[in-house]
Amino acid sequence: MQFRPENDSNFKAYLAWVTICVIWGTTYLAIKIGVTDLPPFLFAGFRWIIAGPLFLLILVLRKYKLPSFSDIKHLAVVGTLLLGFGNGLVVVGEQWLPSGLTSLLITTLPFWIVGLESFVPKGPKLNSTIILGLLSGLIGVAIIFSENLTDIWKTDYFPGVVSLLIAMFAWGSGTVYSKYNKVTVHPIMGAAVQMIIAGILQLTLGFSLGEWGKFNFTVESLYAFGYLTFVASIFGYGSYMYAISRLPISFVSTYTYINPVIALTLGWIVLNETINFEIIIGMIVIFIGVTLVKRGAD
Numbered sequence: 001m002q003f004r005p006e007n008d009s010n011f012k013a014y015l016a017w018v019t020i021c022v023i024w025g026t027t028y029l030a031i032k033i034g035v036t037d038l039p040p041f042l043f044a045g046f047r048w049i050i051a052g053p054l055f056l057l058i059l060v061l062r063k064y065k066l067p068s069f070s071d072i073k074h075l076a077v078v079g080t081l082l083l084g085f086g087n088g089l090v091v092v093g094e095q096w097l098p099s100g101l102t103s104l105l106i107t108t109l110p111f112w113i114v115g116l117e118s119f120v121p122k123g124p125k126l127n128s129t130i131i132l133g134l135l136s137g138l139i140g141v142a143i144i145f146s147e148n149l150t151d152i153w154k155t156d157y158f159p160g161v162v163s164l165l166i167a168m169f170a171w172g173s174g175t176v177y178s179k180y181n182k183v184t185v186h187p188i189m190g191a192a193v194q195m196i197i198a199g200i201l202q203l204t205l206g207f208s209l210g211e212w213g214k215f216n217f218t219v220e221s222l223y224a225f226g227y228l229t230f231v232a233s234i235f236g237y238g239s240y241m242y243a244i245s246r247l248p249i250s251f252v253s254t255y256t257y258i259n260p261v262i263a264l265t266l267g268w269i270v271l272n273e274t275i276n277f278e279i280i281i282g283m284i285v286i287f288i289g290v291t292l293v294k295r296g297a298d
Helices: 010-023 027-037 040-061 069-093 099-106 109-117 128-144 146-153 155-180 187-208 219-244 255-271 277-297
Strands: none
Touching: 010 219, 010 255, 027 040, 027 069, 027 099, 027 219, 027 255, 040 069, 040 187, 040 219, 069 099, 069 155, 069 187, 099 155, 099 255, 109 128, 109 155, 109 255, 128 146, 128 255, 128 277, 155 219, 187 219, 255 277
């Protein structure tokens, strides 16, 4: 199967964006459950080393074009930045941070992505509409989590905050690099290769750091691992690579504003958690921000 972006409908790209908004909104809780019992790099590495080859096999059987050596070089860079360090250090950070606070910190990711892309010579420049939209999204999340904002500065959380800052720089760099270094294969084939690269990197780090002796399997951690491997990895990451190949990354990156809303909504539906006035106002402000970013990026 040849990759012909110009023949694909934007509807599929927006559907992919909705997919990552929903699926990745659930992953912070799953990561927190998993990393409570399992060491971070091996937990993340085994996730990718299982999902990647399985995804690759499915794509090969469906006759998707295989990457060239040149493609693999670019995919290795993206896989290392996005998944190896971008995702891996989020898992590391959740050893110290609550899942809700992690999702709050990740909402600053659009600023990293848009800021890094502004340094690309031929990349889109910031305009007032995009900046206003990004600020609106951040304000909306701050309203939702207003009671917990001061928790970021707790001494116990410092290693987790540092891990997340490095993770966001890596994820932002990988996203921008991927956008401006095209490959000849379909984005989901590229995603499969990146998973394998990330899995090898994270397993190497995990074994080097002596994590093997720290496994403590529980039913909850195995459920979390299975969900992250087969749902969040294959459907979620495949959708992300598809979306950024066809939509402005300033818009795609706004999924980080939607994820906390999804997490809170699921908590209300599944766990009977409270949705208060601040949450409703925050959601409205977030959706206004997403609309502004989309308008400014078009």
